[in-house]
Amino acid sequence: MTIVRVLVVDDQAAFLHAMTSVVGETPGFEIVGSASSGEESLALAAGLLPDLVLMDVNLPGIDGLEATRRLLARDSPPVVLLLSTYDEDVGEHLVAESGAAAYLTKSAFGPDRLEAAWSTAVR
Numbered sequence: 771m772t773i774v775r776v777l778v779v780d781d782q783a784a785f786l787h788a789m790t791s792v793v794g795e796t797p798g799f800e801i802v803g804s805a806s807s808g809e810e811s812l813a814l815a816a817g818l819l820p821d822l823v824l825m826d827v828n829l830p831g832i833d834g835l836e837a838t839r840r841l842l843a844r845d846s847p848p849v850v851l852l853l854s855t856y857d858e859d860v861g862e863h864l865v866a867e868s869g870a871a872a873y874l875t876k877s878a879f880g881p882d883r884l885e886a887a888w889s890t891a892v893r
Contacts, residue, residue, distance in 0.1 A: 774888060775802045777820035777848070779811040779837070781829050785876055789824050789853065796881040799888075808832030812840055820848045822888060827854035827864060838868040849891045853879060 776793050778801060780786040786804055793799045802818045805811040808829045815823060823841060827834040838850045850870045852861065861873025871891035874883055 771798055774799045774822050775818070775820045776800065777803045777805065777811065777815055777818060777823045779805045779808075779823060779829065779834065780826040780853070781806045782826075785826065785853075788876070789879065792880055792884060793824070796884050799884065806830075808834060808837035811837050815841055815848060816844075819846075823848045823850045825850050825852050825870070827852055827856065835864065835868040838870050842869045849888065851884075851887050851891070 776799055778786060778789045778793065780789060786806065790801055790804060793801050802820055803814045805814050809831050811823065811825065825834045825838055829837065834852060838852065841847055841850055852864055852868065852870045852873045853876050855876050858875060865873050872887045874887060
């Protein structure tokens with residue numbers, strides 16, 4: 771079984787912990803790093819080469835949308851899933867603006883949603 775290497779990005783410790791826990795509970799996924807800002811996510815992604823980045827939309831400094839655009843402009847970019855507390859209907863706009871593979875609300879994020887979003891993104 772191939773393991774999906776995940777970088778989690780959120781500036782709020784509670785959400786960072788929750789997302790990390792979900793990834794840890796999901797078979798086939800493993801955390802390779804975590805970041806609390808857009809700048810830190812870019813630096814870590816360059817060294818860790820994750821398959822998947824779970825990116826909070828609202829971050830200090832470079833926000834999640836800009837960090838996503840920069841990640842996707844790289845050679846062999848990771849899949850990026852945006853997460854936020856915004857309603858699902860806002861997510862379509864954020865995905866279109868950033869180029870991310872999908873948007874998930876933090877309240878709905880769980881192993882089943884993670885697996886489904888990953889499967890859809892890599893088709």
